[in-house]
Amino acid sequence: MNHPAYGQDPRRPAGAPPEPAEPPGTRPPCDPVAAALGNASLLGIGYLLLGHWRPAAFAVIGTGGLLALTASTAGTWCEVLLLLWWAAGIAHGRLLARRRAEHGVRHGQRAGTLAVTVAVLLPAVLLRADAYGIEDRVNGARASGDCGTAVAAQGEVWFGHRLAGAPVVEPGDAVVEACHRLERAASTLAEAGRDGNTEDLERGFRVLTDVLGEPGNGRTVGAVLDAFLDGLPTEDSCDTADITGWLRDREPTRDVLDRAADTAARTEPAAALECGDDLMAEDAWQQARARYQHLLDEYPDHARTGEARGGVRKATLAIELDEVRRLVENTSDAESGYCDTPAGYSGAPPYRKGSHRALFLGDTEYTGRLPGSWRTGDPAEAALVVCAGTAENGAAVETCSYENEKSAYLPHRVTFHKVRIPLKVYELRTGKRVGPRQVQIGGGSCPRVLHYEYYGTYDYGPGDQLVSTAGSDVRDAFRPVVRR
Known part of the structure; x- marks a missing residue:
């Protein structure tokens, strides 16, 4: 077996020319x-x-x-x-x-x-x-409830901080966003405080609830709530009463927002009472009575319930008197207005033994001749309301014969009657009907000459006549009406 020569690359084929060595200085030397x-x-x-x-x-x-x-x-x-x-x-x-x-x-x-x-x-x-x-400053400010400082601190963050430590500064953005929402909630609550609009109040508390649901915002939410509650009572007592009533009725959530109910309990009674007084001054008696009654219903053991009861009484009297005056103004005769639908006024003088001033309505032909001390035009001063009907023939007094110019053998026979006036007499204090149903006024009869007019061809005579009455006759007839 042949072996490659020493120093030869075993991956190169035998006999291949060697690769040229990298010339020195081709790549820079490096440490x-x-x-x-x-x-x-x-x-x-x-x-x-x-x-x-x-x-x-x-x-x-x-x-x-x-x-x-x-x-x-x-x-x-x-x-x-x-x-x-x-x-x-x-x-x-x-x-x-x-x-x-x-x-x-x-x-x-x-x-x-x-x-x-x-x-x-x-x-x-x-x-x-x-x-x-x-x-750290952002979290410290939030922990102390100071949104302003937290937002200012987070405002120092710039792009460099986000490059070097984005996970560090990112939670601060959430704090700022929550603070901005709380700022809007504070503005909404302030608007509610200015006009007593409970819809704004509800919107503001909805935002506080949402922010409070995010961890770590308890102190900042509490600070906004406390700032709003510190503004109670407002300048308008009725707005304060509306606001505190909403706070009292708010469903408890077992968190910092429940502090509002304690403020309502301290503030609402006085606000309701002062609101009632203000409404009384504006003649808004129905609303005033409702405010007083609300205090009695919701805070029966409060120290100012005595004032509230007095307010209810005062407002009730004003309501009753206002209704009486309305009915009196709508009275044109003995069958309309007060005479048709009587109403009671609890503040009227009691109807008891003695003389009483009366408010005379209906036909005033005879009642207008009564002494001024018997009459009054102000329902607040009357003990009685007397509705007088149209005068008609009463009991016959005397019948006389008068010479007939057309026929001396056919004299006119004239019967004179007392003046009968139908009456409806009401005790103003209760609105119940009292006294006589009528009066009959006496007077002079059978004058020597009787003047009358007739129309047409035939003279049938003057017919039955009413007696002629004097002021004393009218007083005598009506004295039993105004005196018990």
Whole structure:
């Protein structure tokens, strides 16, 4: 068996001419440590020292891609991949340099590559350390409930921080986003505080609930809630009552938001009472009574329930009086308005023994002649409401004969009657009907001359006549009505 000559490549066929040796100086000599340090810069400097341009370009492109991926995803796995890429570049550069026929220690290369690597990595290290400091301030501010400081601290983050430590600064972005949502919630709650709009209130609390559902936001949510609650009571007592009523009725969630119910319990009673007083001043008596009654229903043991009961009483009287006045204004005769649908006014003077002032409605031909001390035009001052119907013939008093100008043998016989006035008398305090159903007014009869007019051809005479009444006659007739 033939064996290859010593030094001959066993893979080459026997007798083939030897490959020409690489001439010295074709590739630059390189220190393996310098190559490793050069690649540690992540810029492929070690490959450039070895004269490998393509690997150097690939190293730069790969490094840029990994940095961009890390900055965009802020994933820890990206940083691990970048670290492996960095270690692989160092190892590969050192391995390639050691395979060189000409390699050795070159202090100049080492110093240069070390300077470049330090110039690249040191800022990255410092930026990452600064990123940790920023996030510490962000987390500290959030822990103390200070969204403003947290947002300001996160505002110091720039692109360099994201390249050097994206996973470090990325949680701060979530803090800022939550703070912006809380800022919008605070604005919505402030708007609700200005106009008492419970829809705004509900929207604001919905945002607080959503942000509170994300870990770590308890203090910042609590700060926004406390700022809103510190603004209670508002300048408008009725707005405050609406807001606190909504807070009281809110379903408990067993978290920081339940503090709102405690504030409502402290604030709502006074707000409801003051709102009732304000509505009374505006003549909104129905709404005022509802506010007073709400206080009595929801806080029956509160120290100011006595004031609320007084408010209910006062509002009720005002409502009753307003209804009486409306009915009186709509009264045109004894069959309309108050006379048709009487209503009670609890504040009216009681109907008891003695004389009473009355509100006279209906036909005022005779009641208008009563003394002013008996009458009043204000329902608030009346004890009675007297509805007078149209005067008609009452009891016959006397029948007289009068000479007939047409025929002396056929005199006119005229019967004179008392003035009967149908009455509806109501006790204003209760609206119940009391007193007489009518009065009859006496007066003079059979005057010497009786003037009358007739129409047509035949004179049938004046017919029955009412007595002529004096003021004293009218007073005597109506005295039993106004005196009990």
